[in-house]
Amino acid sequence: MMDMLGRPEHDDQQEAKLKKSRTLTKNMQKFKKIYASAVSGGTEERVKAQKAKGKFLARERINYLVDQGSFYEIKTLVESNCTDFGIKDKHIQGDGVITGFARIAGKDVAIFAQDFTQLGGSLGKAHAHKIATLMDMALEAKVPVVGLLDSGGARIQEGVESLDGYGDIFYRNVKASGVIPQISVILGPCAGGAVYSPALTDFIFMVEGISHMFVTGPSVVKSATGEEVDFDTLGGSVAHGEKSGVCHFVAKSEQDCFRQVRELLDFLPQNCFEKPAATTTQDPATRRTKVLESICEIEPGKSFRVQHVIWRLADNYEFFEVHQNYAKNITVGFIRMGGEVVGVVANNPAYLGGALDINASDKAARFVRFLNDFNIPILTLVDIGGYLPGVEQEHGGIIRHGAKLLYAYSEATVPKITLVLRKAYGGAYIAMSSKYLGGDFNFAFPSAEIAVMGPRGAVEILYSKELKNTPEDKAEELREKLTAEYREKFASPYQTALTGSIDEVIEPASAREKIIRALRILKNKRDPKENPKKGNIPL
Ligand code: HXC
Numbered sequence: 001m002m003d004m005l006g007r008p009e010h011d012d013q014q015e016a017k018l019k020k021s022r023t024l025t026k027n028m029q030k031f032k033k034i035y036a037s038a039v040s041g042g043t044e045e046r047v048k049a050q051k052a053k054g055k056f057l058a059r060e061r062i063n064y065l066v067d068q069g070s071f072y073e074i075k076t077l078v079e080s081n082c083t084d085f086g087i088k089d090k091h092i093q094g095d096g097v098i099t100g101f102a103r104i105a106g107k108d109v110a111i112f113a114q115d116f117t118q119l120g121g122s123l124g125k126a127h128a129h130k131i132a133t134l135m136d137m138a139l140e141a142k143v144p145v146v147g148l149l150d151s152g153g154a155r156i157q158e159g160v161e162s163l164d165g166y167g168d169i170f171y172r173n174v175k176a177s178g179v180i181p182q183i184s185v186i187l188g189p190c191a192g193g194a195v196y197s198p199a200l201t202d203f204i205f206m207v208e209g210i211s212h213m214f215v216t217g218p219s220v221v222k223s224a225t226g227e228e229v230d231f232d233t234l235g236g237s238v239a240h241g242e243k244s245g246v247c248h249f250v251a252k253s254e255q256d257c258f259r260q261v262r263e264l265l266d267f268l269p270q271n272c273f274e275k276p277a278a279t280t281t282q283d284p285a286t287r288r289t290k291v292l293e294s295i296c297e298i299e300p301g302k303s304f305r306v307q308h309v310i311w312r313l314a315d316n317y318e319f320f321e322v323h324q325n326y327a328k329n330i331t332v333g334f335i336r337m338g339g340e341v342v343g344v345v346a347n348n349p350a351y352l353g354g355a356l357d358i359n360a361s362d363k364a365a366r367f368v369r370f371l372n373d374f375n376i377p378i379l380t381l382v383d384i385g386g387y388l389p390g391v392e393q394e395h396g397g398i399i400r401h402g403a404k405l406l407y408a409y410s411e412a413t414v415p416k417i418t419l420v421l422r423k424a425y426g427g428a429y430i431a432m433s434s435k436y437l438g439g440d441f442n443f444a445f446p447s448a449e450i451a452v453m454g455p456r457g458a459v460e461i462l463y464s465k466e467l468k469n470t471p472e473d474k475a476e477e478l479r480e481k482l483t484a485e486y487r488e489k490f491a492s493p494y495q496t497a498l499t500g501s502i503d504e505v506i507e508p509a510s511a512r513e514k515i516i517r518a519l520r521i522l523k524n525k526r527d528p529k530e531n532p533k534k535g536n537i538p539l
Helices: 011-038 044-052 058-065 084-090 125-141 160-176 192-200 218-225 231-235 237-244 254-267 291-296 307-313 358-373 391-396 398-411 426-431 455-462 464-468 472-489 493-499 508-521
Strands: 072-074 097-104 107-114 145-149 182-186 189-191 203-207 212-214 249-251 320-322 330-337 340-347 378-384 416-425 441-444 449-451
Touching: 058 097, 058 107, 058 145, 058 254, 072 125, 097 125, 097 254, 107 125, 125 145, 125 160, 145 192, 160 192, 182 192, 182 254, 189 192, 192 212, 203 237, 203 254, 212 231, 218 231, 231 237, 237 249, 249 254, 254 320, 291 307, 291 416, 291 508, 307 330, 307 340, 307 378, 307 508, 330 358, 330 508, 340 358, 358 378, 358 398, 378 426, 391 398, 398 426, 416 426, 416 508, 441 493, 441 508, 449 455, 449 493, 455 464, 455 472, 464 472
Parallel strands: 107 145, 145 182, 182 203, 189 212, 203 249, 340 378, 378 416, 416 441, 416 449
Antiparallel strands: 072 097, 097 107, 320 330, 330 340
8 A cells, every 4th residue: 555655655554544444434333323223213013003093103294294305303312311110221312202403395494293102202301301492492593393292291200300391391482482483283192281382382283083182181081070081072183173272273184284384384484573475476466356246245144254255355366274163253364465475364254143252352363463473464354243142252251352352453563454344333343453453454345334233233222212102013114214224324334434444445346456555555564663763853
């Protein structure tokens, strides 16, 4: 062997080189062995059990969700230092959770996935620390956090330390709230106090048949209350997607769920300092929406699904609905208009006549607050006869819950555009982003009835004596006449436009164009309090 100058190499020089390359090879072999073992997941038996339940493995989930080859793992080798119950001897590398960064639909995100094949994905101190560290890094990098949850809850072997771990995570969920979007995807059990981390995040996804969330499981329920209930009935996707409202999106399969997560992220900015990215659209801003005439001229008492209006207003007729099966009397979700992301809040006359009740108020208020946090303009479509009457609603606290919506709209400083479709009566008219809650552009269709109450109800109160004193066979005729008079005089948009509470009465056919123009005008709207430079003193 020759050296660089062509002289024969000394034996011990050659030996040193060989030793170095042998060490390098050994180092690389050790590295490969350690990492191969760390990413291999649980035992064969546990992997089989996971598959038998129709569930993907944690690493498969990450691969399916993120852009190909974009996953960048951190803390792969972290292990628990718990010595009780033989945990240390098990050497669970990664401690049952995979953490790192990735891109989803081209966007950077922080992501973690609990691995049910390792100690049931249970949360011990090291496991919690990995998630908490990732959240801290995400908050600094200002990127969304996506959590894939599949866990038996607090790791029983680690005692109170695992409870503290949850505390660590809850604390960070709150710190990150309104700063970076947080998304929880439930892909297995999520039990006990563990449910409160997803509940503190912005959106929860569940998959039919495999996702379960509950504070106390079926056996505790049985011993505490005597009720017999199975996992799915107690805390499955129907329970939370339709009844409790805990879950925002229900998917048929894990793949379907990942598709929905990608779609949601596409509407969101990376953090509260940015706006969602605009796209170019082939759908003209000037597209006429004449069909809205026939939808909105339906008699006030009859119903239609408000989604038909939303589809017509949106770019390419696309509407990404949030909380689709919960409190259906109000419809919320994302659309694009002229390429810009817009959050829609709309009364849905197809359910409970679109009345505001406790659940609808909570659903809409939380969504409005999310939109405000993340700089997304709000389009409110109004078709409401009032708050839902009833003892159940009153005793359930419709006053308290209804106030949340008033608060959310009033505090929102993003562009607010309101369109009254057919009717807006009473207190509910005020609540639905009316002018005096800070609406920027308040429009109404010519068919809109805006009044203190519905014409029939108003006539019953105003003319109760006259109606009582009229013979029964003539009373209905009189009622009809007075109702028509009241409707003509008070229940129209023109009365409201006179006072300026409606900025413009618009043709249904021009609705899309008018809204997009308004959005463009408001493009640079900022909360005046956010202006760091304050006023300009005359000098
Ligand atoms: C440690 C756990 C565990 C846990 C499951 N495992 N949950 N290990 N701590 N919390 C382990 C099991 O021992 C088993 O280990 C493996 O995970 C798979 O569990 P299985 O029971 O075989 O699976 P399955 O039949 O699918 O049942 C899943 C389950 C059940 C329904 C989640 O495991 C279960 O009920 N676990 C306990 C749930 C619970 O009560 N958690 C505490 C909640 S209180 P091996 O060694 O066999 O592979 C809580 C408080 C949080 O979380 C408070 C925060 C403020």
